[in-house]
Structures are given as C-alpha cells and as structure tokens.
Amino acid sequence: MAEEEKQDNQENSEENEIIIEEDENSESENNEQIEEEENKKKKLFLILIALLITIIILLLVLLLVLVLKKKKEENNIPKEKIEQITKKLQKKHIQKTTIDEFVKKANILFAKGEHQKALNLLNKLSVFSESLSNYNLGVIQIKEKNYKKAIEYFNKAIANKDNSCISAINAAYCSLQLKDKKRFEYYSHLAELYLPQTTTLKGYPYYYALVHYYLGEEFEALAGLDKSKSYPKITKELKTAIYNLYDDPYHAIDTTKDDFILGMSYARIGEYALAKPHLQKASLTYPLKAGVALALVELKLQEYKNASNNLKNAEKKDTVVYPIKVSLKPKIFDIQVAQQKFKKKPFSKDDWINIIFYYAPYKVFDITQTIQFLQKGSFGIALDDISGANKYLAKSSTISNLNLKMSQGIKEALNYHIVIANKIFAKLAKKHKYHSILQYDLALTYANLKDYQKAYIHFLRAYHLDSNNYLAGIFTLITGKRIGIKQKYLDIIQSQLNADIDFSNQKNKKYSALISFVTNNYSDSLSFVQSNPKNTKFNLAIELATLYELGEKTYFTQKATTLKTIAPKDVISNLIYFYATHNVNNIKKFALDYQRVFQNSLNNWNLNSVYYGPLVAGEMYIKFAKLSGQLAKLRDKLQNEVLSTNSDLTPLLKNLAFVELFSGNTEESYSLFNDLIDNKHQNDSKTLFYGAVASIAANHHANAIALLALAKAKNKQNYEARYGLGLLYHEAKNLRGATVQYSKIPTGFKSEFFDFKVKP
Numbered sequence: 164m165a166e167e168e169k170q171d172n173q174e175n176s177e178e179n180e181i182i183i184e185e186d187e188n189s190e191s192e193n194n195e196q197i198e199e200e201e202n203k204k205k206k207l208f209l210i211l212i213a214l215l216i217t218i219i220i221l222l223l224v225l226l227l228v229l230v231l232k233k234k235k236e237e238n239n240i241p242k243e244k245i246e247q248i249t250k251k252l253q254k255k256h257i258q259k260t261t262i263d264e265f266v267k268k269a270n271i272l273f274a275k276g277e278h279q280k281a282l283n284l285l286n287k288l289s290v291f292s293e294s295l296s297n298y299n300l301g302v303i304q305i306k307e308k309n310y311k312k313a314i315e316y317f318n319k320a321i322a323n324k325d326n327s328c329i330s331a332i333n334a335a336y337c338s339l340q341l342k343d344k345k346r347f348e349y350y351s352h353l354a355e356l357y358l359p360q361t362t363t364l365k366g367y368p369y370y371y372a373l374v375h376y377y378l379g380e381e382f383e384a385l386a387g388l389d390k391s392k393s394y395p396k397i398t399k400e401l402k403t404a405i406y407n408l409y410d411d412p413y414h415a416i417d418t419t420k421d422d423f424i425l426g427m428s429y430a431r432i433g434e435y436a437l438a439k440p441h442l443q444k445a446s447l448t449y450p451l452k453a454g455v456a457l458a459l460v461e462l463k464l465q466e467y468k469n470a471s472n473n474l475k476n477a478e479k480k481d482t483v484v485y486p487i488k489v490s491l492k493p494k495i496f497d498i499q500v501a502q503q504k505f506k507k508k509p510f511s512k513d514d515w516i517n518i519i520f521y522y523a524p525y526k527v528f529d530i531t532q533t534i535q536f537l538q539k540g541s542f543g544i545a546l547d548d549i550s551g552a553n554k555y556l557a558k559s560s561t562i563s564n565l566n567l568k569m570s571q572g573i574k575e576a577l578n579y580h581i582v583i584a585n586k587i588f589a590k591l592a593k594k595h596k597y598h599s600i601l602q603y604d605l606a607l608t609y610a611n612l613k614d615y616q617k618a619y620i621h622f623l624r625a626y627h628l629d630s631n632n633y634l635a636g637i638f639t640l641i642t643g644k645r646i647g648i649k650q651k652y653l654d655i656i657q658s659q660l661n662a663d664i665d666f667s668n669q670k671n672k673k674y675s676a677l678i679s680f681v682t683n684n685y686s687d688s689l690s691f692v693q694s695n696p697k698n699t700k701f702n703l704a705i706e707l708a709t710l711y712e713l714g715e716k717t718y719f720t721q722k723a724t725t726l727k728t729i730a731p732k733d734v735i736s737n738l739i740y741f742y743a744t745h746n747v748n749n750i751k752k753f754a755l756d757y758q759r760v761f762q763n764s765l766n767n768w769n770l771n772s773v774y775y776g777p778l779v780a781g782e783m784y785i786k787f788a789k790l791s792g793q794l795a796k797l798r799d800k801l802q803n804e805v806l807s808t809n810s811d812l813t814p815l816l817k818n819l820a821f822v823e824l825f826s827g828n829t830e831e832s833y834s835l836f837n838d839l840i841d842n843k844h845q846n847d848s849k850t851l852f853y854g855a856v857a858s859i860a861a862n863h864h865a866n867a868i869a870l871l872a873l874a875k876a877k878n879k880q881n882y883e884a885r886y887g888l889g890l891l892y893h894e895a896k897n898l899r900g901a902t903v904q905y906s907k908i909p910t911g912f913k914s915e916f917f918d919f920k921v922k923p
Contacts, residue, residue, distance in 0.1 A: 502751070525572075
C-alpha cells in the first residue's frame with residue numbers, strides 16, 4: 164500500500180500561479196501643505212520624535228504577539244482563519260506552495276487526532292484544487308480504514324488527471340482490504356496505464372515496483388525497489404515480502420529489522436536458536452501469531468513445556484494460526500543415514516539390556532527333571548542357561564507336574580518360539596499365582612517381547628514371592644526404569660537387593676555386575692569380567708555389554724569370539740562377532756562385507772530367533788540388512804516363510820511388517836500392522852507405535868492418532884508416542900490435546916521418527 168503524501172511537485176504542470184493580493188497604504192503628501200507648514204517643523208520636531216518612539220514600541224509589541232500567535236497556529240488553525248482563506252480562494256487562485264503549506268497543517272491536525280478539523284480544512288481547499296484535496300482526503304480515509312469512501316475520493320482525483328497513478332495504487336490497496344479481487348485488478352492495471360506519467364518524479368522507481376508487485380510481477384518489482392530511494396522503510400518491507408514469497412529467507416533477513424519477520428525468516432532456514440529471541444520480542448506486540456510461531460520454534464528446539472505454554476493463548480482463542488503437516492523423518496528410510504548412525508553408535512545401552520534379556524536363563528523347580536524332558540523331546544538344545552531351584556521341589560505330584568508343563572514352555576523359548584512360550588507360562592500362571600519361578604519365566608518372555616509393563620509386574624511379583632530370586636529383583640529395576648516407575652520406589656527395591664545378596668560369594672558376582680551396569684557404575688561389572696567367570700551365554704552377554712560401554716575393543720573381540728564358538732548358528736552371536744571383527748569406521752566396506760555374510764546367514768544361521776523369537780534378534784538382523792542394502796532379499800525370505808508356515812504366523816508377520824515399512828512399502832506395512840493389531844491382538848506398545856508410524860507413512864493420520872494414544876497408554880514414558888500424538892492433535896487443530904502431550908515430554912528429548920512443516 165502506498166499512503167504517500169504528495170511529495171513530488173509537478174513542476175511541468177500548466178497551472179497558472181496567481182499571487183495573493185495584499186493591502187497597500189500609500190501616504191500622499193501635499194506639497195503645497197508642506198510648504199505652508201515648513202515654518203512649523205521646528206515646533207513639531209519634538210512631538211514627531213515622541214510619536215516615532217511610541218510607534219516602535221507598538222511595533223515590537225505587535226511583532227511579539229504575532230510570533231506567539233504564529234507558534235500557536237502551528238498546532239491550531241482558528242476557524243476564522245479557515246473561513247478567511249476560503250473566501251479568498253473562492254475569488255482567485257493562490258500559489259501552489261501555499262496550498263502545500265495548508266495540506267501540511269491538515270496533516271498536523273490529523274496526527275494530533277483532530278480528524279474533523281483536518282477534513283474541514285481540506286474540504287475548504289477543494290474549492291481551489293479539487294484533485295489535490297481528493298487525493299489527500301482519500302489518504303485520510305485510508306488511515307480511518309474507511310476504504311469505500313477512500314476509493315470515492317481517489318476516483319475523483321483520477322478523473323481530474325492529477326496524481327492518477329498514485330491514486331490508482333491507493334485505490335488498488337483499498338480494494339485489497341475490501342477483498343474485492345475484480346476491483347483490485349482493475350485499479351492495478353489502471354495504475355500501470357498511468358505509470359508513464361510519473362517517470363519524471365523522484366519516487367518513480369518505487370511506484371514502478373509497487374504497481375508490478377500488485378500485478379503479480381514480483382521480479383519486476385524487485386528491479387524497481389533496488390533503484391528506489393524513496394520510502395526506505397516501506398521499500399525494505401516490500402523487498403522482504405517478495406523474498407519470503409519466493410522462499411528466499413536469506414535475502415529477507417538482510418532487508419529488515421522487524422523482529423517478527425527476522426524470527427520467521429530464521430525459522431524457515433532452520434536457525435531456530437536465532438529465531439527464538441526475535442519471536443520472543445515480537446510476541447509482546449503480536450501475542451497470538453508470534454506466540455504460536457515461537458511455540459513451533461520451541462518444538463524444533465526440543466523445548467516442549469515452553470511450546471505448550473506458548474500455544475495456550477491460541478488454544479483459548481481456538482485458532483491454530485499456522486496449520487502444520489506431520490511427516491516422518493526421511494532418515495528412517497535412508498541407507499546412508501542408517502550407515503552413519505551405526506558408525507557413530509552401533510549399539511545403545513538399551514540394545515545391550517535387550518541382549519541380556521535374550522540370553523537370560525529360564526528357571527525350573529527341578530533342573531534334572533527338566534533336562535531329561537528337554538533332551539528326550541528335542542536333542543541338541545543348549546542347556547547351560549537353565550537354572551533350577553531344587554529346594555522348592557516338593558514330593559507332591561502337583562509341583563512335579565507343574566515343572567514338566569513349565570519345561571514345555573522353556574522348550575519353546577529355547578527354540579525361539581517366544582510367543583508360544585509366553586502363552587504356556589501365562590496359562591499356568593493363572594492357576595499357580597504364587598510360584599516365583601513361574602512368575603519369573605512369564606516375565607522374561609514379556610521382556611523379550613518388549614512388553615515391559617507386564618514384565619515389570621511379573622518380575623516384581625516373582626521377587627516378592629522369593630527374595631532369593633535375585634534376577635527377578637534386578638530385572639524389576641530394569642523394566643521399572645523403562646516404564647517410568649518413580650525412582651524412589653526403585654531405590655527401595657535396590658536397597659532390598661543389596662541387603663539380600665551376599666556379594667562376597669563368588670557365585671553372586673554376576674548380580675553385582677548387573678546392578679553396577681544398570682546404575683552406570685561399572686566398577687563391579689569390570690571386576691566380574693576380570694574374575695574370568697564361566698563362559699555361559701548369559702555371563703558373556705554381561706561381559707560384552709560392560710566392555711562395549713567401557714570401550715575395551717580388544718577384550719570385546721575376544722569375548723565375541725567365545726560367544727560365537729558357544730552359539731555358532733545364533734543370530735545375535737554372529738552379528739556381534741561380525742561387528743567386533745570388522746572396522747566400523749570404514750562403514751562402506753563394513754556394509755559391503757556384510758552382504759556376503761548376510762547371504763550365508765539365509766541358509767546357515769538359525770533364523771527362528773528372527774522369525775519367532777525375542778524382538779531384539781529380528782531388530783538387529785533387520786538393522787544390519789538395512790545398512791547393507793539387503794532388505795529386499797530379507798523381505799522375500801520372510802514372505803516365503805509366511806507361505807510355508809501353518810502355525811505361529813504372528814511373529815513372522817510382525818517382522819514382515821517392519822521390513823515392508825523400512826523398504827518403503829508403506830501401504831503394505833500399514834495393512835500388516837492393522838491386521839496384527841485388530842485381528843491377532845498384538846497390543847504391545849511397540850507394535851502399536853510402529854503401526855502408527857506405518858499409518859503416517861501411508862497417510863492414514865486418523866488411524867495413527869488412535870494407535871499412538873494406545874501406545875502411550877501402555878507406556879507413559881514412550882515419549883516418541885507422546886510427541887507423535889501431540890503433533891497429530893496439532894495437525895487436526897485439537898490444540899488442547901496437543902498442549903497436554905507436549906507438556907509431558909522432557910526438554911531435550913529428540914524424536915527419531917516425527918517431524919512437521921508449516922502448511923503454505
């Protein structure tokens with residue numbers, strides 16, 4: 164909008180300048196009278212001197228009064244003066260400079276808030292110059308936001324062929340404010356028609372830019388703005404608007420000092436830390452739009468509680484301001500990103516805890532009876548990780564029978580059919596609620612299925628039933644931490660463990676090592692490694708986890724080699740061994756070398772752990788396949804297994820759903836996860852969460868909301884689920900739901916899955 168006052172004098176106009184007539188007093192002296200009174204001069208000399216002094220004094224007083232009066236009139240023009248000028252204007256023309264002076268006075272009146280006086284003055288002036296006054300009257304009506312009336316005045320100015328281009332520009336602006344598209348286009352083209360008339364004016368480059376901006380020719384407008392020396396502030400603002408329009412925030416930053424524009428521009432280029440202080444300042448002036456923009460920036464900065472607070476103003480007014488579109492981060496599908504992420508951190512501490520669960524021993528009442536059962540039913544099953552509790556064995560047939568039924572579950576678990584084992588233990592636990600060993604075995608299957616909520620419940624029950632079941636107590640600490648149990652309650656359990664366990668006993672060193680590892684105090688863990696414990700898979704898992712966290716690469720490789728020797732066809736042992744014996748710093752060669760190993764694994768490794776077993780096995784196998792570009796082959800292998808298997812399809816389908824997702828087959832993955840959740844009742848937090856991820860990938864956001872709500876309910880510490888749910892609520896314009904979720908997420912949490920963009 165150009166609300167320019169008429170600054171450029173039209174020096175080439177054919178206006179006739181008429182000088183204002185002034186009253187002249189002529190003092191005629193009669194020569195004859197002078198001659199007659201010549202003789203009297205001497206007598207009057209003293210009288211004249213006195214009169215002269217009196218006149219000088221009167222003139223000085225009059226001059227002082229005029230100066231004071233003029234100073235007063237600068238801010239206040241008497242009505243009588245206006246009428247006097249008007250009478251003169253009705254009779255004759257006056258100089259244009261005089262008109263300009265009164266226009267300035269009218270502007271002073273307007274600035275003081277005396278709008279009616281300003282309008283009165285300009286209306287009086289219209290007797291002399293109708294076009295000049297109509298233009299200024301139009302400008303004042305714009306300031307009053309009376310756009311229809313302003314257009315009427317600009318039309319009169321255009322009709323008088325004075326200020327035609329500028330009046331048309333302002334009329335276009337008024338049409339824009341009235342949302343009258345046709346009239347806006349009409350006046351924009353009219354301004355273009357009259358534009359040549361302004362070429363001699365100082366402000367021509369600016370008028371040129373503004374007209375072309377209104378016509379939608381922004382690059383043409385920039386050419387004019389680059390040469391414009393008029394209206395520097397508005398010129399910069401218009402440049403900034405054009406740069407923002409063409410997604411050029413870098414130039415926008417260089418052309419403005421406006422905090423809101425700077426904040427938005429920095430945000431658009433991803434400089435959120437620079438954007439934040441500008442938006443904080445701008446929010447004082449624009450609490451709604453700048454406040455919401457600040458909230459979005461704070462989400463990017465992982466300041467979730469602050470973002471929640473800044474969204475509350477929008478929540479109260481029930482307006483989103485900036486609609487967002489939720490998406491998945493592209494890096495979760497990118498092989499290059501997967502490789503770099505693995506290079507930086509191949510295993511997390513959570514990975515090692517899951518590996519410890521993977522190799523943790525199951526327990527039975529009578530180990531001798533169980534071994535006989537397992538050897539008779541399935542020759543070759545490794546038995547070194549089964550532990551017994553003979554002191555609980557009673558003479559009754561009930562306990563003996565329970566032990567045999569539990570042995571069936573252990574057989575399935577050792578064959579990696581973890582879901583079947585879980586069902587066996589769950590069924591037995593309903594009838595035998597007070598057996599610590601049964602509760603422990605059931606909890607361990609839940610832990611391997613990553614249902615930490617149920618695992619925590621049964622581990623805790625097992626430990627309360629038998630304080631000598633140390634693993635149950637330690638695993639209660641681990642799963643409790645996973646699901647967000649308050650630390651004060653976990654401290655009570657740890658204190659009880661410290662009281663129950665005799666750490667001086669060599670047999671109990673693995674328990675102190677586990678507690679040390681869980682609590683990030685690796686002294687006892689390292690002491691356990693140095694004690695050269697028996698080479699069981701469980702002991703080696705604790706040692707490997709400790710050595711990895713301490714960065715002891717040489718000893719790590721030795722232990723990895725030992726584990727592979729003990730379990731030559733096991734998926735986890737082979738993957739750890741490959742990592743230990745290859746240089747991850749050269750990640751491209753690492754990935755290339757694994758392709759050959761992967762091809763060998765399809766026929767020579769026991770892939771039951773991937774198909775049906777603990778989730779960590781499938782996750783690690785898929786991770787290595789992804790970073791080596793072998794997902795398509797794994798997908799084919801899983802599909803063939805689905806077709807050839809008549810039972811226990813659920814774990815297979817779950818892995819296939821993951822592979823389809825990370826292969827980019829989002830609709831197939833979405834369908835598989837929905838089937839698992841709706842028809843096969845897989846309602847653990849992880850399946851629900853990845854079902855939501857697949858839903859977003861396949862653009863089924865409403866389904867994702869439902870699944871993330873369930874996943875969050877299963878595990879309140881699942882911040883990924885909370886963040887995704889908050890964003891989806893935000894996208895759906897449910898700001899109340901969004902702010903609740905954001906407020907529960909700790910500052911600094913970084914989502915690996917979810918992102919958002921502001922809709923254009």
